[in-house]
Amino acid sequence: MENGFIILFGLTMLYLSATSRLIAHVKTIMVQGILLFLICSTAFSHLPWYTIAFLTIETLLVKAILIPLFLNKVLKKTHSNRDTDANIAHFYCLLISSIILFGGFMLSVVEIPSLTMINPFCFGIALAVIIISLWLITIKHKILSNVIEFITMENGIFLLSLSVAKEMPMLVNIGVLLDVFIAIYILGLFVSQINTELGDMEVAHLSDLKDCEYND
Amino acid sequence: MISLVLLVPIIFCIIMFFAKNKILNNVFINIYALLHLSVGLGYFIKPMQFANNQYFELNSSNIIFYLILSVIFLAVAIYNNGYSKNLNFSDKKIMHYATMLLIFVVSMTGGILSNNLGLAWIFIEGTTLASAYLIYFNKTKHSIEAAWKYVFICSIGIALAFVGIILLTVAEGSLNSLNYADLINNAQSFNHFWLNVSFVFILFGLGTKMGLAPVHFWLPDAHSEAPSPISALLSATLLNCAFLVILNVYKVILAANCYAYARIVLLVMGFLSLFVAAVFLYHTTNYKRMLAYSSIENMGILAIATALGGIAYYALIIHLIGHSLIKASYFLTSGNILELFETKKIKSVRGLIEIDKKTSWLWVASFLGICAFPPSMLFMSEFITIKAMLIQKHYILCILFLFLLTIILYAMAKVVIKMVFGQKSEEKFEIAEKNVSKITFSMYFPQVILLTLAFVLGIYLPEFLDIVIRNTIVG
Numbered sequence: 001m002e003n004g005f006i007i008l009f010g011l012t013m014l015y016l017s018a019t020s021r022l023i024a025h026v027k028t029i030m031v032q033g034i035l036l037f038l039i040c041s042t043a044f045s046h047l048p049w050y051t052i053a054f055l056t057i058e059t060l061l062v063k064a065i066l067i068p069l070f071l072n073k074v075l076k077k078t079h080s081n082r083d084t085d086a087n088i089a090h091f092y093c094l095l096i097s098s099i100i101l102f103g104g105f106m107l108s109v110v111e112i113p114s115l116t117m118i119n120p121f122c123f124g125i126a127l128a129v130i131i132i133s134l135w136l137i138t139i140k141h142k143i144l145s146n147v148i149e150f151i152t153m154e155n156g157i158f159l160l161s162l163s164v165a166k167e168m169p170m171l172v173n174i175g176v177l178l179d180v181f182i183a184i185y186i187l188g189l190f191v192s193q194i195n196t197e198l199g200d201m202e203v204a205h206l207s208d209l210k211d212c213e214y215n216d
Numbered sequence: 217m218i219s220l221v222l223l224v225p226i227i228f229c230i231i232m233f234f235a236k237n238k239i240l241n242n243v244f245i246n247i248y249a250l251l252h253l254s255v256g257l258g259y260f261i262k263p264m265q266f267a268n269n270q271y272f273e274l275n276s277s278n279i280i281f282y283l284i285l286s287v288i289f290l291a292v293a294i295y296n297n298g299y300s301k302n303l304n305f306s307d308k309k310i311m312h313y314a315t316m317l318l319i320f321v322v323s324m325t326g327g328i329l330s331n332n333l334g335l336a337w338i339f340i341e342g343t344t345l346a347s348a349y350l351i352y353f354n355k356t357k358h359s360i361e362a363a364w365k366y367v368f369i370c371s372i373g374i375a376l377a378f379v380g381i382i383l384l385t386v387a388e389g390s391l392n393s394l395n396y397a398d399l400i401n402n403a404q405s406f407n408h409f410w411l412n413v414s415f416v417f418i419l420f421g422l423g424t425k426m427g428l429a430p431v432h433f434w435l436p437d438a439h440s441e442a443p444s445p446i447s448a449l450l451s452a453t454l455l456n457c458a459f460l461v462i463l464n465v466y467k468v469i470l471a472a473n474c475y476a477y478a479r480i481v482l483l484v485m486g487f488l489s490l491f492v493a494a495v496f497l498y499h500t501t502n503y504k505r506m507l508a509y510s511s512i513e514n515m516g517i518l519a520i521a522t523a524l525g526g527i528a529y530y531a532l533i534i535h536l537i538g539h540s541l542i543k544a545s546y547f548l549t550s551g552n553i554l555e556l557f558e559t560k561k562i563k564s565v566r567g568l569i570e571i572d573k574k575t576s577w578l579w580v581a582s583f584l585g586i587c588a589f590p591p592s593m594l595f596m597s598e599f600i601t602i603k604a605m606l607i608q609k610h611y612i613l614c615i616l617f618l619f620l621l622t623i624i625l626y627a628m629a630k631v632v633i634k635m636v637f638g639q640k641s642e643e644k645f646e647i648a649e650k651n652v653s654k655i656t657f658s659m660y661f662p663q664v665i666l667l668t669l670a671f672v673l674g675i676y677l678p679e680f681l682d683i684v685i686r687n688t689i690v691g
Contacts (some may be wrong), residue, residue: 118386130379157379160382164385165384193360208358
């Protein structure tokens with residue numbers, strides 16, 4: 001059951017690579033949050049009840065509801081609809097993401113003796129999600145897209161921490177929550193401020209500071 | 217005592233939030249700076265009082281880092297007394313500045329005192345939250361760009377460091393702890409492959425925060441756009457905090473006896489940092505960016521000294537102290553120049569010596585210190601680092617090291633000489649003459665103390681400090 005959710009989680013990254021509509025990106029974040037909630041609820045019965053409670057509440061409340069709501073609000077405020085100027089065409093974007101995801105699947109199939117402490121399937125997909133997110137950050141032009149991909153990377157890291165087949169210290173869970181805090185408050189806040197200050201959400205407009213002459 | 221250092225600023229922040237009083241803000245910052253230093257000095261009287269805490273500890277391996285933070289923070293607090301008078305902002309905004317400054321320092325303190333890798337990571341992330349506001353304080357187009365780059369790049373870096381921590385728990389096997397002592401004691405049983413992979417992630421992740429090339433991109437922008445006291449704190453203390461965590465993980469690698477790969481990565485990043493600094497310093501047009509690239513250079517030297525090991529460990533700690541003292545002085549003096557000329561462009565600042573002799577000589581002395589002219593502490597540290605390279609027969613690396621340092625020395629000397637002794641331009645000269653009265657005694661005094669410390673310790677290292685440095689290396 002949980003493997004199905006993990007596969008779906010990986011596939012959401014393909015959808016993210018193939019679409020330029022920012023509202024679709026936000027919906028994908030919501031779906032990822034729900035999938036992470038389902039993975040936490042079904043796959044980690046070996047963990048103590050308070051860890052499961054913390055993880056499920058965090059994923060459902062923060063990742064599936066609060067973050068998408070917040071991003072949706074920012075989208076409306078900034079009137080951003082599409083990120084059409086990516087460096088690579090969507091078809092190639094989808095192709096490369098598929099190859100990375102396939103690599104993740106292969107990693108989970110290959111038997112590595114030193115991979116005894118982790119769930120290889122979860123590990124492979126999580127690694128693929130992190131790599132795809134990092135790659136998407138480098139090719140997208142809208143600041144909001146970068147924020148969205150940063151959040152998907154955080155989701156990938158969250159899945160990676162779940163892949164370790166032993167009781168992770170509570171501290172790590174708090175760490176994940178703090179990352180979410182960064183995503184909402186700082187990135188969200190800055191996105192609004194940048195929009196007010198520059199009147200646009202293009203990364204290209206944030207390139208005034210350089211080592212050659214510029215007006216200070 | 218440790219709780220005092222971590223809790224008092226929170227109480228101060230709450231009072232400042234409601235009071236919104238400029239004088240009270242400065243009083244609290246100064247009181248906390250004195251308290252911070254007193255607690256650090258208290259360690260030498262009753263060291264046992266600072267140990268055996270579940271999460272925080274002041275011990276032989278972090279006391280130097282703590283003391284550096286205390287001294288630099290005190291210097292910044294004194295400088296801030298004069299600097300804040302020149303800030304033409306509302307009481308509310310000044311209160312935000314003071315509050316965030318305290319939160320920033322308390323986050324760095326928590327990061328240094330943490331005896332747990334996970335907790336240190338959380339505090340390092342906390343420093344990003346607090347310092348982002350401080351970088352954005354001037355609310356200009358450039359400051360928002362710098363703050364955005366800082367938050368975004370550092371957040372990705374910290375996230376990668378978190379991946380490193382997860383992989384470290386994989387390497388641990390049956391051990392379920394992130395406490396440094398537990399990690400070092402059990403390191404022999406760790407899986408070497410996963411330990412090396414986790415170190416690479418942690419090094420790249422926290423190396424972003426430390427300003428090591430090739431993940432340094434935020435640093436020149438953030439350091440140049442932040443208010444000068446904040447630039448001093450960023451460069452002289454924040455980078456050290458990130459370095460301390462990397463150093464602690466490297467100690468685990470050493471204890472596990474699988475350091476060959478980690479050494480290579482550190483050496484590559486160290487030399488790359490020197491190279492980047494040399495290239496960009498040669499073409500620099502902004503004096504605050506020049507200081508930022510100099511920080512990248514010095515972080516590179518720290519990485520190289522860590523990789524070399526042996527006597528270079530001693531050089532590492534000396535370099536850490538020297539760089540922090542001198543760079544803080546350099547950034548604070550750059551704040552004086554910015555107040556005078558109202559520009560960061562090198563070509564617009566000429567004939568500084570004719571306007572403000574004290575600032576000029578502080579600028580020159582900071583330059584001599586950072587470029588390792590004897591008796592600066594950096595002369596001693598770089599000399600020992602070169603000696604370590606020669607002992608280990610890394611002749612080519614030694615030549616490369618000297619070559620890159622020479623380019624950096626030339627590039628910085630060119631700028632400093634032009635700014636201080638160059639032909640003055642009438643337009644800027646008039647502006648600067650009007651602003652001379654803004655530079656008060658408290659905006660010279662901390663730099664004098666910091667530079668005196670850096671130069672005196674370069675000639676004479678008291679026995680107790682020598683012991684502390686040696687214990688830091690062993691611990």
